[in-house]
Amino acid sequence: MRTSVELSTVTWRKSSYSNMDGGDCVEVADGVRGVVPVRDSKDPAGPAIIVPAGSWAAFVTALKADVI
Numbered sequence: 726m727r728t729s730v731e732l733s734t735v736t737w738r739k740s741s742y743s744n745m746d747g748g749d750c751v752e753v754a755d756g757v758r759g760v761v762p763v764r765d766s767k768d769p770a771g772p773a774i775i776v777p778a779g780s781w782a783a784f785v786t787a788l789k790a791d792v793i
Contacts, residue, residue, distance in 0.1 A: 730757060730760060730762060732754065732757075732762055732773055735754035735756065735757060735762060736754060736755070736756075737752040737753070737754050737764065737769075738752060738753060738754075738755065739751070739752050739766055740752070740753070750767055751763060751764075751765065751766070752764050752765075752766045752769075753781075754773075759777065759778050760775050760776060760777060760778055760781075761775075761776045761777075762774070762775055762776075763775075763776060763781075
């Protein structure tokens with residue numbers, strides 16, 4: 726299992742559901758093999774959560790289905 730992910734070169738994108746007033750902003754980085762980095766856009770130098778890609782896909786599917 727990979728224990729670290731290099732994030733200095735990734736491109737972050739803000740969730741389309743984020744608050745446009747600057748609050749509640751979640752960003753994800755695409756293109757990192759096997760994982761999805763997630764961070765708070767208000768703290769870009771802060772930590773990122775590294776989520777297994779399959780778990781992220783299940784989470785997004787549940788959100789779209791309004792399950793969670």
